[in-house]
Amino acid sequence: MNLIKKTFWDATGSKVQSGCIIAAALALAFVPKVSSDVYTPLFLSWIMAYCIMSLSWSFFSGKAGYVSLATASFYGVGMYLQAILGRELPLWTNMILAAAFAFCVGIVIGIVTLRLRGIYFTIFTFGLTLFLNKFFHWYEGTVTRTKGRMVKPYDNITVFYSLLVLFAITVIAMLLLNKSKFGLSLKCIGQNEDSAQHLGVSTTKSKVLAFALSAAPVGAVGAIMCTKAGYIDPDTAFGLNYSFFPVLMAIFGGMASTYGPIVGSVIFFVLQDYLLRKPDEIMIFGRQIVVGDMIIFGAVMVIVILAMPKGLFGTIETLIAKRRKRAQEVPEDA
Amino acid sequence: MPDYESVIQGRGVTKRFGGMTAVNKVDFDLRKGEILGLIGPNGAGKTTLFNCISAYHKTDEGEITLNGRQINKLSPDRICKLGLARTFQAAQNFPDFPVRENVRMSALFGKKGVSYAEAERITDETMRFTGMDKFANIAVNDMPLPLQKRLEVTRALATQPEALMLDELMAGLDPAEVDETMSLVREIRDSGVTVLMIEHVMKAIMTICDRIIVLHHGELIAEGAPDEISKNPQVIEVYLGEEV
Numbered sequence: 001m002n003l004i005k006k007t008f009w010d011a012t013g014s015k016v017q018s019g020c021i022i023a024a025a026l027a028l029a030f031v032p033k034v035s036s037d038v039y040t041p042l043f044l045s046w047i048m049a050y051c052i053m054s055l056s057w058s059f060f061s062g063k064a065g066y067v068s069l070a071t072a073s074f075y076g077v078g079m080y081l082q083a084i085l086g087r088e089l090p091l092w093t094n095m096i097l098a099a100a101f102a103f104c105v106g107i108v109i110g111i112v113t114l115r116l117r118g119i120y121f122t123i124f125t126f127g128l129t130l131f132l133n134k135f136f137h138w139y140e141g142t143v144t145r146t147k148g149r150m151v152k153p154y155d156n157i158t159v160f161y162s163l164l165v166l167f168a169i170t171v172i173a174m175l176l177l178n179k180s181k182f183g184l185s186l187k188c189i190g191q192n193e194d195s196a197q198h199l200g201v202s203t204t205k206s207k208v209l210a211f212a213l214s215a216a217p218v219g220a221v222g223a224i225m226c227t228k229a230g231y232i233d234p235d236t237a238f239g240l241n242y243s244f245f246p247v248l249m250a251i252f253g254g255m256a257s258t259y260g261p262i263v264g265s266v267i268f269f270v271l272q273d274y275l276l277r278k279p280d281e282i283m284i285f286g287r288q289i290v291v292g293d294m295i296i297f298g299a300v301m302v303i304v305i306l307a308m309p310k311g312l313f314g315t316i317e318t319l320i321a322k323r324r325k326r327a328q329e330v331p332e333d334a
Numbered sequence: 335m336p337d338y339e340s341v342i343q344g345r346g347v348t349k350r351f352g353g354m355t356a357v358n359k360v361d362f363d364l365r366k367g368e369i370l371g372l373i374g375p376n377g378a379g380k381t382t383l384f385n386c387i388s389a390y391h392k393t394d395e396g397e398i399t400l401n402g403r404q405i406n407k408l409s410p411d412r413i414c415k416l417g418l419a420r421t422f423q424a425a426q427n428f429p430d431f432p433v434r435e436n437v438r439m440s441a442l443f444g445k446k447g448v449s450y451a452e453a454e455r456i457t458d459e460t461m462r463f464t465g466m467d468k469f470a471n472i473a474v475n476d477m478p479l480p481l482q483k484r485l486e487v488t489r490a491l492a493t494q495p496e497a498l499m500l501d502e503l504m505a506g507l508d509p510a511e512v513d514e515t516m517s518l519v520r521e522i523r524d525s526g527v528t529v530l531m532i533e534h535v536m537k538a539i540m541t542i543c544d545r546i547i548v549l550h551h552g553e554l555i556a557e558g559a560p561d562e563i564s565k566n567p568q569v570i571e572v573y574l575g576e577e578v
Contacts, residue, residue, distance in 0.1 A: 181442060188428060188439055195426035198388060200414040200443040200493055 025168055032157050041160040042228065047269045048163040049221045052170050054246040054253070054261040059174055060214035061247070062255030063183070064207055065190035066117075069243040070109065070125035073132050074102040074215040076237035078222025080136070083232050086152040091162060091227065095220040102219025106212030114207045117193075129238050136234035148233030151226050162224050170217045174258050177213075186210050252304060254311025263313045272297055338365040341497045341528045342387065342418070346396035347406075349379075349386050349552075356382040358552040359396065364497060369519065369529045371543035371560075373536075375572060379552040380532045381423060384501055387530075388420045389413050400497070415446055417496035421503065425486040427474045433485055434470040437461055437492045444493025460492040463525070464518060480511045484518070491522065498522060500531040504538050516542050540564065548572070 028048075032041045053071055061068045078098035085094055113124045140146050177183045185206040188196035197203045226232060245268070246261075253264020275297055308315040342364040349357040357379040364370050372380050385391040387398055389410045398406040405413050428436050434457060441456035442448055448456070461467040466488045469481060477485070483503055490498055500519070504512050516538050523529050533539045539546065539560070546563045548556040556566045563569055 184439065185443065187430070188443075191428040191430050192426050194390070194410075195422070195428065196439075196443075197410045198390070198414055198420060198422075198426075199440045199489060200411050200445070201439075202409070202411045204409075 028164055032160055038156060041156040045160045045163050047266055048167045049225055050245060050249060050265040050269050051262050052167055052217050052221050054249040054265045055170055055174055056214040056217045057246040058250040058255045058261045060210045062250060063186040063190050064210060067122045068125045069122055070128050071218055071246050072129045072238050072240055072242035074218040075222040075242045076132055077102050077105055078219035079226040079232055079237040082223035082226040083149040083151045091154060094223045095162065098219040098223035099216040102215040103212045106215030107208060110208035110211040114204060129240060129243055133234045133238035148231055150231050151229055153230055154227040159224055159228060166217060166220055178258060182206065248301060252311060254314030256310065256314050260311050260313035264311060340364060341366050341401060343399045347386055347393055347398060348395035349382050349391055350394050356552050357386060360554045362547055364528055364530050366528055368544040369523050369542055371539040371546040372530060372532045373539055373546060374549035378549040380549055381501060384499055384532060414444055414493055419490035419493045419495035420499040421486045421490050421501055423501045425482040427482060427485055429475050432471050432473055433466060436474060436485060437488050440489040440492035456492055460488055464488040480507055495527060497528040500529065502532050502534060504533060504535045512538055
């Protein structure tokens with residue numbers, strides 16, 4: 001217990017931070033008890049799912065500077081694993097299996113591709129998702145002669161608590177890893193890979209391990225969210241949006257700290273959900289114009305990214321740092 | 335049996351880029367405790383040879399050994415951990431980290447199994463040694479060029495190397511800064527680190543080097559003490575018009 005306590009303090013760095021995290025986790029844990037609405041836990045589940053995915057993405061890509069579009073691949077792998085094993089094994093074993101399986105896929109893909117730099121790596125990971133999508137189409141069409149699979153459903157509350165546990169594990173693991181030698185080696189790689197390597201950072205090992213580690217939680221998320229789909233096929237499992245959204249959310253919130261992707265995911269998802277549900281008509285110059293939710297959504301994204309290159313959380317952090325600095329300077333003048 | 339002990343030994347080192355042979359069958363020895371100068375006109379293959387030694391480039395032919403162990407098939411990080419550090423011609427610092435954090439990364443990763451506490455100690459010692467301790471919290475990109483170069487050396491030293499390779503450390507510095515850098519290089523050698531340096535500033539090279547090797551068109555054309563080199567007719571021809 002003492003060890004857990006100590007690691008937790010180490011991870012968060014301050015009592016205020018760890019207090020906030022514990023409070024947030026507890027508050028979340030009580031939501032299904034308080035709320036009578038069946039939709040709320042599912043809504044929060046989706047937010048947590050995206051939080052985990054964008055956190056995982058920014059753990060590797062944000063630090064090491066390799067933009068990965070393979071998130072959907074790992075998500076889809078997790079989904080299919082649950083779809084195949086869902087009736088035989090309980091959800092929590094499948095979560096672990098999906099995470100392990102995604103980790104292994106990450107290791108293989110990492111070893112093959114991480115010699116590629118910059119845009120080539122991005123293109124490869126993008127292609128990987130497309131390839132897996134087509135591969136499963138082919139496999140189902142010619143080998144199993146099915147189209148998609150039915151999935152054993154779970155109720156919203158089970159899904160919610162599974163994701164909450166996974167979310168907590170991911171946040172604490174990321175906070176700890178950020179401060180470890182491993183996390184530092186990734187930051188060095190992101191700033192200057194050659195320099196890092198010449199100073200003794202085993203860049204290939206760090207990159208492959210980080211890529212695989214960032215795949216594991218995504219696989220587990222896939223296994224959980226699969227149970228809410230009822231039926232999956234290659235297009236739902238390997239949908240490209242699962243690759244793009246986590247990236248956008250992380251950039252939107254800011255990648256410099258662990259909290260950025262979380263803030264980004266929450267606002268992004270809430271905004272998207274609101275825009276999807278509202279009647280898609282707005283008034284411009286006194287005329288009623290029909291606009292898709294994605295038009296407004298895209299415009300908001302563009303404005304935020306242009307105005308705040310460090311993301312929402314990054315910008316707020318910078319503002320606070322500036323104010324603190326100013327507050328320190330005043331007594332010197334006086 | 336030679337009367338010296340080699341830290342780095344190169345035999346028949348060759349590097350080609352397409353049809354161009356940048357380094358051609360070069361033999362060299364870096365003797366323990368010396369400052370060895372590597373000179374030659376532009377395009378002579380000096381930096382390429384450096385890159386071969388630090389495994390930034392793959393050597394096409396020949397063998398490079400560090401304390402008798404072949405290193406030209408290893409990765410740069412392994413070579414660093416074995417005790418050979420280098421600087422780059424253009425300083426390659428980590429822009430997002432302040433000065434001290436830059437040095438700490440080297441201390442942490444430069445050798446196997448360095449603990450956080452040890453890394454802190456090495457960082458402080460190295461920064462005091464090179465005089466960077468006064469700039470510990472400054473952002474790297476806010477520093478003038480001489481300090482950036484000094485930081486680059488500090489980072490290399492923080493990996494606790496046995497041998498250090500310096501690539502044009504004095505380029506772009508004014509005479510006073512060159513003098514400071516010269517005394518720094520001497521201090522590094524006196525602290526027990528063997529130095530191999532590429533340099534264009536002749537005054538510096540002639541003053542502080544124990545031995546000099548000269549490359550021209552990728553081939554080794556002369557080797558010897560500074561006064562021998564300055565009298566060597568072939569070297570004078572290569573540097574025609576330049577004061578050696």
